[in-house]
Amino acid sequence: MLNLIKNEIIKLTANKKLYVGMFIILIVNLLPLLEKLAGTIVDIPISGQSFPLYMLSTYLNLVMPIFISVLIADMVTDEYANGLLTLSLIHPISRAKLLKAKVLALIMITALLMIYAMIVGLILGSTIFGWGEHFLFRDVNAEITYAFSTGAGLMITLGSYAVSIIPLIAFAMVIMFLALRFNSGGALTGTSIGIIIFFSFIGEIAEGLRPFLINNYFTLFKDVLLSKDFSQAGTALVVLGAYTIMPFTIGLHYFTRKDIVY
């Protein structure tokens, strides 16, 4: 199993898409600077120490889901369609183990990317906006400004990035489930982006559906670490758990029986 995970990590790190993604994270970090210059975020307190927390929602709602979709398209769909899955499957390893190794490798890479994004945010944030005296955090469109000591704020940031792995895994399992059925990585990535847009759109027009939509829980960290609304966090964990377990179980069942024809 360890060797299988190693194989996946080697492939992911040899793939230039990972580095393109890292570069995009860098660019995304520069967007608030443009907003500041354009005067659109004038009343929100941003400083270096709170900058990663400020950026987190953007990562969770957009950057990371797209990134995860692109990586899964490579790891699962393209690998199948390019006849590369056949290579591993004619050796004495079980299909279930192979798929689990892919999931674990993806989780590891996602975690590493989150750490990278946090560090980039700290460095770029304090370079652009200065380190700041206090840890002040206020979300776009939000009423409340949270104030913490620098130490507490940084711990909350770290915790928030860590907690955010949970919704990202859930999202990844949904995409993985689709990826097992697609024959083209490009089509899968397109569909994934469509899903991201569609979900947020549906949530806007039909509020009643919101509790069932995965993207409603992307910012789980706010419930857990900021508003400390634990009943909301509990609901989130149940829904996200369902989004993780169901596609994974059905996907695994499907994959172990799938005809590998490429």
Next chain:
Amino acid sequence: MSGKHVIEVKELRKSFGQNQVVDRISFKVESGDVFGFLGPNGAGKTTSMRMMLGLVSPDEGTVAINGYDIGKNFLKAISRVGAIVETPKFYPYLSGRQNLQQIANLHSQVNSMKIDEVLDMVGLSARSDEKVGIYSLGMKQRLGIARALLNDPNVIFLDEPTNGLDPQGMKEIREMICQLAMEKDITFFISTHLLHEVEQTCNKVAILNKGKLITQGTVNELLGKENEHVEIRTPDAYKASNVLKDIGYVKSVKPGDDGLEVELEKGRSWELNRLLVSHNIIVHYLLPKNQSLEQFFIELTEGGKRIA
């Protein structure tokens, strides 16, 4: 392991939708065989091979490799198999060596010395650290064989191993197969649409067309290396067939266009001629026919083309 059969295929069947692609095929491959799986494009060779390797599940039938059922005991059945299905595929952004390392990681007993050894065997040691993306097709084919050798297999599956290669590349691959079969005692199962490839490399052959096995046997037998075919042009076909039916060196007698078609032991046609004449049968012509399998196969492939 049970028995001497390295591969045993029984009543294998598969359809994709309405299309019956493999239709109840059965055959056995013995240890030491270089078994040719011959058939025109679309005959169902790749699909059969994928079923034999556990990649595609059959609708019916079983496959055993080294005595283990591929469906029920996959890990054991596949453990001593090397295979290249269709053109060899690689991660283009990894080097030749890294590509082999990916597979070596799937076997506990394969170490980096083994990787060096197989790279050396196929003559790729010097280029092994270059990315596979820049390899020629011939190099990829050789790297594919190196990869198939990594786990010390006792049986190797090759799907159209010389497809797309130039004549020199084809020759190299065929020589490598013969060498490996002899020196390393590896059994080969090779699919191909080229009759001469079977002639040059295989000792046994099974012919597949439209999913059905048409014939199988040793290459010598089927290529008529022991028997030959002659066409007898005679107005006395009925009388002639009565004369020939009990003759030992005559293997079969069939009605032909203008007389009879006869299969007989090689080198006995002069006796056949004398026999017929001695029975007062008029023989206008005695015509040697092409090797039966070849003609059979040409008809087969042309039939395939007409349908396509």
